[in-house]
Amino acid sequence: MSEHEVTVTINGEKVTKTVEARTLLVHFIREDLSLTGTHIGCDTTSCGACTVLVCGKPVKSCTMFAVQADGADIETIEGLAAGGELHPLQEGFWEKHGLQCGYCTPGMIMSAKGFLAENPTPTEDEIRHGISGNLCRCTGYNKIVEAIQYAAEKLQASEGGE
């Protein structure tokens, strides 16, 4: 059994911790870094509740070891509301009722943030494809798609205004 020193930049802050090799990234985030916004849903790489951005790419943090993230830039749901102001994605989920129980929401939002960075003007089909690794058992997805459309438009508008 090996232990390793891991340094990651999480939501802009650099942290170093010693972890067991078998520590999953999601446990590292929730238990070692106390960022419990990232959820554990299925434990079988199916549901996407644990989605975070690793170097900008949305991945399932339950299916990666923390030690693999050494040197990586990680973003979780806690990193979104800069200075207490909701990110357009968070605002979209609020305005369009993109959640009921909210369990899948952090993962949904991080997936959306990942694919909007690559495709800022997605079609409805592209949004549905983009969140197809994230399960929601409440909404039937339509409201989530609308929330992401809202965010995409708002992000585009704010970029156009700069």
Next chain:
Amino acid sequence: MIPGAFDYHSPTSLDEALSLLKQHSGDAKILAGGQSLIPAMRFRLAVPTTLIDINRLADLRYIEERGDHLAIGAMTLESALEDAAVVGQSYVLLHDTAAVIADPLVRNMATVGGNIAHADPANDHPATMLAYNATVVAKGPNGERTIAIDDFFTGLFENALAEDEILTEIRIPKPSAGSGGAYTKFERKVGDYAISAAAVQLRLDGNTVAEVRIGLTNVSAVPMRAPDAETALLGRPADAGTIEAAGQAAAAESDPSPDLRGSIDYKRDVTRVMVKRSIEKAVARAKGGN
């Protein structure tokens, strides 16, 4: 669920990885994308005592057309296949496959080499690579060798690699003029394994099937070709009757197990339909359609 304890190594060169593999022979597993291995470790279905993580081997991430074939580095991400222009233009069967492997989040971690080396008949690349007649490149302490895909899958989760070898590259022959391919998958939901799926790569001479290879997903213990279905097509006109006969032949030679995804009869019939749809699409593409 927490995996069993293990020693972790993260080599930065292939030689270092090979030397670690030799040193820990028998106990070590290679960690590629980890999207099959890590879940297996969480369930304690796999309890390796040493993991050799090859994700830092950036040299093994490439998609390049080299003369008569497409060379894909073993650590190429599935998401990179989906985005590669050359794959979309010239290797349509591969492009079809990349778009339906697991889900977009998994494809950001999962690798082409891992998908093949895992030798899981439920994975999608085995059928596709069988249909393409691909070649696997392996490197060991005594150098490099190539393995024909037909000889690569030796059992359930078993492949032809020696314990001290690492899969480094997959080579797909460039389809010649008049070729078309398609992958059709039937799944309960995105991210689930196929109930059945069919990979077809063929070449037409006029309307006659001049060459064809068919691979099937998740309907056998070992990734399989469908030789009877291929025979049903070869040298015959690509018409509805021939395509139906090929579908029926594939259904008969498939060997699915009953599970939550369906009974044996159901899976055979889904196989018939998947094979037919893939052939129809491959024929249309061979004739210049989409």
